[in-house]
Amino acid sequence: MCDNGIVLVHSSVTARCKLSPAGYERMFRIRRSLNRLYNDSLEERKRAYQERKQKLSFYDQCKVLTKLRQSNEHGLGSIAVGPARGMLKRLDQAFKSFFRRVKVGQKPGYPRFRALARCVTIDVTSIRPSVLRDCGTYYAIRIKGFPRIQCYPSQTLPDSRQLQSLRLTLRGRHWHASMVYQLEQAATEPATAATGIDVGVRKRMTLSNGKTYKPHKRNWKRMRKAQRAVARCQKRSQTRRKRVARLARYRRREFVSQRNALHRATTEIVRSYGLIAVERLKVVNLTRSAKGTEEAPGTNVNAKAGLNREILSQNWSLLFSQLEYKAEWAGREYVEVDPKHTSQDCHRCGARNHPKRSETYRCAACGLTMDRDQNAAINILAAGVLAAGASTWAVTSCVAPEPYAGTSIRKFGI
Ligand SMILES: [Zn+2]
Structure with a gap:
């Protein structure tokens, strides 16, 4: 908490998105290539340990991603690096949670390969304020290689310079965007009760x-x-x-x-x-x-x-x-x-x-x-x-x- 009566809080907003029919098709292909990246990276971690006793980290896999993007493997070269890195982060998190549970003596399951149907979340890391633009009646989400996504929040969004993270989730047929902002807020009145x-x-x-x-x-x-x-x-x-x-x-x-x-x-x-x-x-x-x-x-x-x-x-x-x-x-x-x-x-x-x-x-x-x-x-x-x-x-x-x-x-x- 700051001293001047201002506190920093995280506020999240979720909104329904609209895409064109071609946009849905494009999102399907993006989802498929990101899911492949996830499964391939999991395979790579497994093999590195089994064959060379080498433990791959998130950063090691990011280096591999750079090469994949250069050769446009699975079409990863044509989309922004943020979503792909978000996928690797997710895998890294799965391994971290696995080892954390092993350490405390629980019996966790080893991270699994994922079917496309279960790959419904795209975390967009390293975002810039320009990712979200106010277009009057809606907000446009613009990510390189992604289709045009129109986002309809029920409230006016804060300045996109305060945007901390963006996540796209497929729920049923529809895509939803959830944005996390870091905002300055007046401190709550003190209470003695x-x-x-x-x-x-x-x-x-x-x-x-x-x-x-x-x-x-x-x-x-x-x-x-x-x-x-x-x-x-x-x-x-x-x-x-x-x-x-x-x-x-x-x-x-x-x-x-x-x-x-x-x-x-x-x-x-x-x-x-x-x-x-x-x-x-x-x-x-x-x-x-x-x-x-x-x-x-x-x-x-x-x-x-x-x-x-x-x-x-x-x-x-x-x-x-x-x-x-x-x-x-x-x-x-x-x-x-x-x-x-x-x-x-x-x-x-x-x-x-x-x-x-x-x-x-x-x-x-x-x-x-x-x-x-x-x-x-x-x-x-x-x-x-x-x-x-x-x-x-x-x-x-x-x-x-x-x-x-x-x-x-x-x-x-x-
Ligand atoms: Zn009594």
Whole structure:
């Protein structure tokens, strides 16, 4: 963050693109040659290691690319170098992730050769401001060797000198462009209030002051209908392809509307609170199947499967990542606390109860009766304030939720 009240933020814009029929054809050929480059480079890395025990780096492969471009291999010489380098970067990233996972003792799969159908993203590296030009009703994307691409964003784009990266993605039949800008923004007003957030399935979020956010309601019925329609089709038929595309469209629509709702909620939270405490949840562990083994079959398998589906549909990881980066931009404190017992302990007296499935939390020791999720959110807030350290957030400065003023802050589980 800069001192003069200006912060640098990354802002991304995605927009639908339009091309001429010949343009689509040209993009298909570009995609094919870039995919070949990817597969050939993967082969090269593999062989260099097997035959000469040599580890090729991104830069080694860029040198090879220069030669390929000189001899116009796969038509790479006729398109700009940026997209080709972007492909090599992608391969490099695949190898890096592979070795990183090997190092920590996981069992990752070795980077695979890619079918053309899976090659849908073109990263344009080393971009110049001239790549994007304002043409009044649309923006023109101009890359050497590429067809004319008209881009229709829903907002006026910032100055293209601030453009950091450009990515073209083929979604179904359409190309989309996503641009990342580095912008200067006025720093967010400082906030002194703190909040704890409890995430759930019936309510997406409950804040420690009792404010709730509605969960994302998926249109399961429509989705299932579309899935069954796909299942009924003959493999490789034209109808199947159309129905798969329809299902993908529904999925995409659902995701976008959910992501937008999350953006609205997280921006609001980050604007109003200086300290944001959340649970450190491991979604993978939470959504483990209840099936068990053949010898020891689990119980309530269907119910757990349903719950897992609901949990996964809430996209908590996206929620937490949005909160985290927005908190960083705004200079807010973001704390993850251990979720252990947060929904069982009474925030007022500290007694441990077992609320079971009831929405209401009742404390057997002190008689507290309140919303279960809010009780958990207050516990998370208390743990968050402690974790953030008294120097930044003195325990007394923690604003107790309105109707429950006088909340004592206890230490637990961190
Ligand atoms: Zn109590």
